[in-house]
Amino acid sequence: MTALADQSVLLTGASSGIGEATAHALAADGADLSLLARRKERLTTLADELEASHDIETLVVPTDMREEAAVAEAVDRTAETFGGIDVVISNAGLGRGSSVEDLSTEEYQAMMDTNVDGSFFLTRAVIEHLRRSEGNLIFVGSFAGKYPRPFNPVYAASKWWVRGFAMSVAGQVGEDGIGVSVINPTEVRTEFGSKDGTAFEDRFEPGEVTEPEEVAEAIAFAAAQDNSTVNELDLYRRDKFSGW
Numbered sequence: 001m002t003a004l005a006d007q008s009v010l011l012t013g014a015s016s017g018i019g020e021a022t023a024h025a026l027a028a029d030g031a032d033l034s035l036l037a038r039r040k041e042r043l044t045t046l047a048d049e050l051e052a053s054h055d056i057e058t059l060v061v062p063t064d065m066r067e068e069a070a071v072a073e074a075v076d077r078t079a080e081t082f083g084g085i086d087v088v089i090s091n092a093g094l095g096r097g098s099s100v101e102d103l104s105t106e107e108y109q110a111m112m113d114t115n116v117d118g119s120f121f122l123t124r125a126v127i128e129h130l131r132r133s134e135g136n137l138i139f140v141g142s143f144a145g146k147y148p149r150p151f152n153p154v155y156a157a158s159k160w161w162v163r164g165f166a167m168s169v170a171g172q173v174g175e176d177g178i179g180v181s182v183i184n185p186t187e188v189r190t191e192f193g194s195k196d197g198t199a200f201e202d203r204f205e206p207g208e209v210t211e212p213e214e215v216a217e218a219i220a221f222a223a224a225q226d227n228s229t230v231n232e233l234d235l236y237r238r239d240k241f242s243g244w
């Protein structure tokens with residue numbers, strides 16, 4: 001038995017990259033999973049794979065994190081299906097563009113709507129469930145949420161927001177027994193960046209930066225905490241500070 005066996009987990013951004021790897025890691029630990037993202041086919045394929053390989057239950061909830069009513073409904077469906085929610089992983093997110101001067105309002109809005117509004121809609125909806133379970137709320141932040149990121153100030157600011165929000169929410173709900181964690185990776189080989197050019201999984205060779213499975217293990221560690229909280233976990237490529 002692992003700490004996550006029979007725990008119910010709501011996971012956003014489950015259709016690729018870090019989210020998909022996290023689904024595999026948590027399923028291996030015996031958790032039941034509610035899988036959220038917009039691409040339904042990918043979620044369905046993933047759910048079938050997970051149920052075939054592990055003795056767990058899955059729920060596929062195609063959801064756009066920018067839609068507050070859809071997020072609230074996904075949370076309700078998850079709680080009803082599994083009889084509560086023990087762990088929530090706020091992972092859906094994206095980066096667009098680079099230079100502030102050239103950033104379109106559409107690109108700006110895409111990052112703010114998904115990374116900021118989506119995190120808020122989810123958190124607001126899950127607190128009552130996590131209070132009941134005394135569970136864990138885990139945010140996927142970023143190195144860019146702790147240090148300046150000249151390549152993309154708006155993406156960085158959205159992740160500084162996520163981190164500041166998470167820490168402050170921790171102050172609000174810690175006495176209720178809810179653990180709040182932020183996992184901050186540097187570059188990870190996923191589809192991240194694919195809408196603007198080359199996906200990180202193609203830009204970097206295996207071994208050059210972090211693999212999604214490594215971030216998944218960090219998330220699983222935070223998710224398994226029953227008493228203390230992983231406040232923040234930084235998972236960096238080893239050469240990140242070279243030439244700093």
Ligand SMILES: NC(=O)c1ccc[n+]([C@@H]2O[C@H](COP(=O)([O-])OP(=O)(O)OC[C@H]3O[C@@H](n4cnc5c(N)ncnc54)[C@H](OP(=O)(O)O)[C@@H]3O)[C@@H](O)[C@H]2O)c1
Pocket residue numbers: 012013014015016017018019036037038039040063064065066091092093094095114140141142143184185186187188189190191192193200
């Ligand atoms: N890769 C990196 O280098 C890196 C580094 C630090 C932090 N991060 C963070 O890690 C998280 C996961 O990213 P990743 O690297 O795994 O990239 P990814 O492979 O592109 O995955 C992003 C996930 O977010 C979902 N998503 C995006 N917009 C959404 C929306 N409006 N509604 C619902 N789901 C949405 C996508 O699903 P659908 O498209 O199917 O909706 C997908 O499952 C993000 O928060 C990212 O900022 C990534």
